[in-house]
Amino acid sequence: MSAGIYVHVPFCLTRCGYCDFNAVAGMDHLRSRYVAALLREADLVSGEWTEEEFVSIFVGGGTPTTLDPGDLKTLLTRVRARFRVRGDAEVTVEANPDTVDAVSLERLLAAGFERLSLGAQSFDGHVLRALERVHPPEAVRRAVRQARAAGYRNLNLDLIYGAEGETLESWERTLLETIDLGPEHVSAYALTIEPSTPLGRKVRAGLARPPDPDLQADMFLLAGETLASAGYQHYEVSNWARPGFACVHNLGYWERRPYAGLGAGAHAFRGDRRWWNVRPPEQYLQLVEAGRAPIGGEERLDSFDAYLEELLLRLRTLRGVPASWVYPGDAEPYLEGGLLEDRDGYLVPTERGMLLLNELVLGPASGPAGPGRRDAAPGARAIPGPGWPARTGPRTPPWGLLTM
Amino acid sequence: MKPGPLARHAGVRRLGAPYDRRGVTDTSRIRNFCIVAHIDHGKSTLADRLLEITHAVSERDMRAQYLDKMDLERERGITIKAQAVRLTHEVRGQVYELNLIDTPGHVDFTYEVSRSLAACEGAVLLVDAAQGIEAQTLANFHLARDAGLAIVPVLNKIDLPAAQPDEVARELAAVVGCDAADVLRVSAKTGEGVTALLERVVERVPAPGGAREDPLRALIFDSSFDPYRGVVAYVRVHDGVLPSRSRVRLMAAGIESDAEEAGVFAPEPTPVPELGPGEVGYLVTGLKDVHQVKVGDTITLSGKGAAREPLPGYREPKPMVWSGLFPAEGGDYGDLRDALDRLKLSDSALHYEPETSQALGFGFRCGFLGLLHMDIVKERLEREFGLELIATAPNVEFHVVRGSEVTVVHNPSEMPPPGTFDVVREPVVLATIITPSDYLGAVLELCQSRRGEMLDLRYLSPDRAEVHYRLPLAEIIFDFFDQLKSRTRGYASLDYEPWGYEEADLVRVDVLLHGEPVDAFSSVVHRDKAYQYGRAMVERLKELIPRQLFDVAIQAAIGSRIIARETVKAKRKDVLAKCYGGDITRKRKLLEQQKKGKARLRRVGRVDVPQEAFIAALRVDQRSGVRP
C-alpha cells in the first residue's frame, strides 16, 4: 500500500508557549549528531519496510529548517536510497519564516523538497505575540515571496486561530492576507490549551484566558466560507487545498495508510501495529548511536481500536464512511440536524458536523449497556464493514455512529 | 458489623463468670451520676481518671477513653451511645457504689441525654477552665436541673497555663446559683482534685430512693445489639428488684421476653444475681430486634409483679432530618438496602423507606435524628459497607394541612403544589447560643436572617452572652452551624431542642432542565427565600451541566411560575485538534476517555447530566451559606 515517511527534527529557535510538540530550543549543539542519527536510523529500520512503496516524505518538527539545507539534502538522499520512494513522491519540509531566506529556499527546492509548509500562524502581530511566536507578520510575506521566487509551486501556510485577544475581524484579515499570498494549501488549527505547556499553566493559574469555543467555532465557519469562496476545498477538518494540492502525506494518516517514522518521538504505523520512538532527543541519540532501534513504545490495535480510529479519521475528511457501516437509523438525527450529508451512499460531515465530530462518533450519551464495549467490537476485521453484531441494549438516537 | 460491648469481652468472662457475691447493696451507699460537658472539655479524660483512681481498670488494661466505643466516635471525639460503669470507692471508711452514666453530648441526641439524666440523681457539670461555659453545657445543665439532679460544678484543666479558674468559676457559680468557692477545681490530665471530686459526689448527690418491695420499674436509658446475645438494655432500677433471669415486660412496647442475664459494668460486663433499687446495669433481654427495646421504656416483671404505671418521660425517637440516599452510578440498590437493614440492627433511630427518583434512580428516603446522625450513617454506609452514595440535600418533615387532614411529608418532591392545601407546618427548635459579646451582633444577624425570633438574651459575664432563639429547624440544618462558627471565629456554641411545629409560608421550588423537573433538586423553602434559592440553584447548575447539542433551559419554578432561568447554550465545537506526526494513538485515547466520561452521565429527559453535577449541586455551599 502507498506509504509515507515522517522525519522529525525537534529543534526550534525558541519554544512557543502553546506548543506541546516534541520540540526543544537551545539544543543546537546536538544538530550534527542528530542528523547523523537520522541517517543511521534510516539504515537500521528500512529493512522492515521493503514491502512498501512510499508516496510521500514529510520532514516536520520542531523546525526542520534550523538544520542546514545541505544536511536536509543528505537526509533526503539517504531516505530515498534506503526506502522504495516513488519518483513523483510528495516531499514536504516545514519551515518557520525566520529560518529561511532566498538562498536556503533555493537550495531546499533543488534538494528535492518540492512542498514547503510555512508556519505563518497569523498576520496579526498581537496574535503572534499572544502565541509567543518570534516572527513579525512581515516575515511570512517575505518568506512566501522568496519561495515563489525560488520556484516553489506547492506552498502551505499553517494558521492558528483563537489566541487570546484575537477577534473574528482579526481572523478574517489573517484569512484574507493568506488568500492574497495565494498558497496552494492552507492548514488552520484551533488553538488548543495543552495542560503541560507554559500557556496551559498560565490558564490554570488564571493568568491567561482559555480560547472561547464558540468564538473558535465561528472562526472555523468563517475560515470555511472565506477559503471556499477563494477556491479552496475543505478536505479535512483543519485542511484546505486548491484542486490537486491536498497533502498526500497527511491524507495517509486519515486513510490509515502505513507510515514509517524517523527521529525522536516519531510514530510509525503498519497493519495492526503502531509504534513510536523515544521522545527526548538525547535518549534517541544514545539508542541510535548504540545501533539500537530507538523504539519507545507500541500498541497493537484490536478490531475495536481499529474501528474507532477508522470512524474517527474517515469522518475528519470528505471521504466519510459508507452508510452501510452505520446501523439503520443511527445517522438520521445527524442527517436531519445538518451535521452529516449523504453523498452517494457515504456519510460525510458538513462544516458544522466537522466541528462536532466527537459527538458524531460517540453520540451525546450512554445507554443502559454503556457505549463502545470492546467485547462487542465487530468481528476480527481490521477494517470495519457492514454486518455489525447484535446490539446489547436499546438505543435512543442520537447516539453517535460508534457501534456498540 | 462492629461487635457490641459484651462481645468485646467474649470468652473468659462469658463462660462461668462468677457472680458478684456482694450482698444486697444498701441504697444509701449508691450514687448515680453523670458528667455534663462540652466537647473537648475533658469528660472522657475525667472518666478515665475516675476508673483509674477507683481501680476499676488496671492501668495495663486502661485504654485511653474507656467509655467511647465506636471508632467513628473516637475520631469525631463524641459519644453516641450512653453507657454506665460501676465504680467502688471508699469515703471515710464507707464503701460506695458509684455508677457513672455516660451521656451523649450532641444536640441530635437530646432525648437520649434526657433519658440518661433520668437514670441519675446528680450531674458533674464539667467546664474547661480555659474555655468557659459553652451552649451545650448550658443546655444539658438545664436538662439536668429540670430533671431534679444535684449539680456538682467542676472546673477542669486547671493545669493549663491559659486557664482562668477564678473567672470561669464565677461564671459557673452564676449559672448554677452557688458560691464560686463551691466550684471544684481539677485536672483530669494530672489527676489533681479528682479524689476530692469523688468525695464531693458522695456528699452532694443524693442516694437513690425506691423500695425492694415495690413492683419492678427499671428505665431503659440505652441499648445495644450484641451479635451473640441479642439486644442488651442498659437499665436503671427505680423501684423493686430485677432478677438475673426473669420474664420481663417492656411496658411501652407492650412485649414480654425471658431475660437471660443481668449484670453490671465493672467496667467489664459482670453478671449479678439481681439489680436492686437504685442500681444501674445491663440486662440481656432475650430479644433480637433492637427496635423492640426503646430508650425511655420501662421494664417491669411479667404477671403478678407487674407495675401499673410506667416511669414518666417516654417518647418515640423521631427522625428530624430526612435525606434521599441513592447508590452512585454503578452501585447497587440491593447492596444499599442490605446495608441499611444491617445498620438498623444497631441503630434504632434510623428510618428508611424506598424512594424512586427519576434523576437518581432507586434509593431510600432516610430519616435521622439530626445532621450528625445523618453524617454518621452515611459514613458508616460508605466505610463499613463500601458503598458509594449520592445524598440529596437534607430536609425537615412538613405537616401539610387540608381541612382536618394532616399529611406528613418528608420528601420535598412530594410537597403538594401551592393552592391545594390550607397551611404547612414546619418543625421549630429552641436554640441556645453562647458567644463572646464581640460577636453578638453577628450572631443576632445570622439568627434574624434565618427567620429566628429572639426569646432571651443575657450576659454570663461581661464578655460572654447567652441568647435564646426560636428557629425553624430547616434553617438550622441548612449550614447554620458552619455559618455560626465562621462568623464568630469558632467561639460560639450552639445547642437546640425541639419546640414543636409551626405554620410557615413555605413553597416548593422545582428545578427544571429543558422543561423536565428534576425531583432530586426540589426543595421546600420559605417564600421570601424562594427566589434566592432558585437563582442560586440555576446559576450553579449552569456551571455544572455540560453543553449539549441543543440549548438547555435551566429553570426554577414555584408551581407553574418560573422564578429564575439560565440557559446552557448548545455546544458548537467538540473536535480534537491536529494530530501531530501521526500520533493517532493519543487522539484515540482522548476519545476513549471522553467515551468513559459519557458513561457516567445520567439522563434527565433529553439532557445528559454528569453524576458529579448532581453531587455538587446537592452539596450545601459552606462558604456562601447559599444552597446550592
Ligand SMILES: Nc1nc2c(ncn2[C@@H]2O[C@H](COP(=O)(O)OP(=O)(O)O)[C@@H](O)[C@H]2O)c(=O)[nH]1
Ligand atoms: N491540660 C489538660 N488537658 C486536658 C485535661 N483534661 C482533658 N484534657 C485534654 O483535652 C482534650 C479533650 O479531652 P476529652 O477527654 O477527649 O474531652 P471530651 O470531648 O469532653 O471527652 C484532650 O486532648 C485531653 O487530653 C486537663 O485536665 N488538662
Ligand code: SF4
Ligand atoms: S516553532 Fe513550532 S514546534 Fe517549535 S516551539 Fe514553536 S510551535 Fe512548537
